[in-house]
Amino acid sequence: MRSLGRTLYIIVCAAGAARDVSRLVGHAQDEGWAVQVIATPAAMDFIDVVALEDQTGRPVRSRYRKPNEPRPPRADAIIVAPATFNTINKFAQGMTDTYALGLLAEAPGLGIPVVVLPFVNSAFAARAPLRHSIDNLRAEGVTVLFGPGQFEPHPAGTGAEQLKDYPWHLALKALNTRGGGL
Numbered sequence: 001m002r003s004l005g006r007t008l009y010i011i012v013c014a015a016g017a018a019r020d021v022s023r024l025v026g027h028a029q030d031e032g033w034a035v036q037v038i039a040t041p042a043a044m045d046f047i048d049v050v051a052l053e054d055q056t057g058r059p060v061r062s063r064y065r066k067p068n069e070p071r072p073p074r075a076d077a078i079i080v081a082p083a084t085f086n087t088i089n090k091f092a093q094g095m096t097d098t099y100a101l102g103l104l105a106e107a108p109g110l111g112i113p114v115v116v117l118p119f120v121n122s123a124f125a126a127r128a129p130l131r132h133s134i135d136n137l138r139a140e141g142v143t144v145l146f147g148p149g150q151f152e153p154h155p156a157g158t159g160a161e162q163l164k165d166y167p168w169h170l171a172l173k174a175l176n177t178r179g180g181g182l
């Protein structure tokens with residue numbers, strides 16, 4: 001489907017599911033989004049940058065621009081998938097030490113809808129900091145797809161076996177449900 005001109009930022013973090021983010025990009029493009037992929041610096045080792053740039057027609061961005069470089073087009077909506085333990089906790093705390101986190105830090109205040117689809121194992125999920133982060137993000141209006149029928153944590157050490165079942169489709173569905181979709 002041709003892009004209607006609205007821009008979806010897909011923020012990809014350094015978890016195994018990142019290698020399949022092209023699936024989410026394709027689904028979003030089918031819905032009419034222009035897609036900009038943002039990777040955390042650590043995620044750059046998990047993704048096929050050239051293939052994603054071909055797919056989106058835009059450079060994958062992972063670092064802040066230089067002050068004299070032009071601003072990229074603003075996001076109309078943001079999906080974070082896969083979202084790591086690290087990035088979820090830092091987003092909730094308001095840290096901005098990656099470009100991805102800088103975008104996320106401002107998004108709720110700018111009224112940009114944000115959907116977070118975690119990819120964490122049960123050991124990460126058992127930690128109080130993650131539970132608090134999810135509660136705090138939800139209280140700020142961020143959609144976090146964590147729990148029964150959404151992303152459900154897998155046993156530690158089994159992430160590679162979960163990749164085919166990672167529910168990419170739920171992220172776009174959630175965006176449409178909360179009114180941020182096209």
Ligand SMILES: Cc1cc2nc3c(=O)[nH]c(=O)nc-3n(C[C@H](O)[C@H](O)[C@H](O)COP(=O)(O)O)c2cc1C
Binds near residue numbers: 012119121159
């Ligand atoms: C092979 C590999 C797989 C990983 N899988 C996960 C994962 O599924 N979930 C997670 O939260 N962290 C995972 N990590 C750890 C993160 O990559 C690490 O915490 C990193 O600092 C996250 O950076 P980011 O949040 O900026 O992307 C993995 C690391 C490696 C090397």
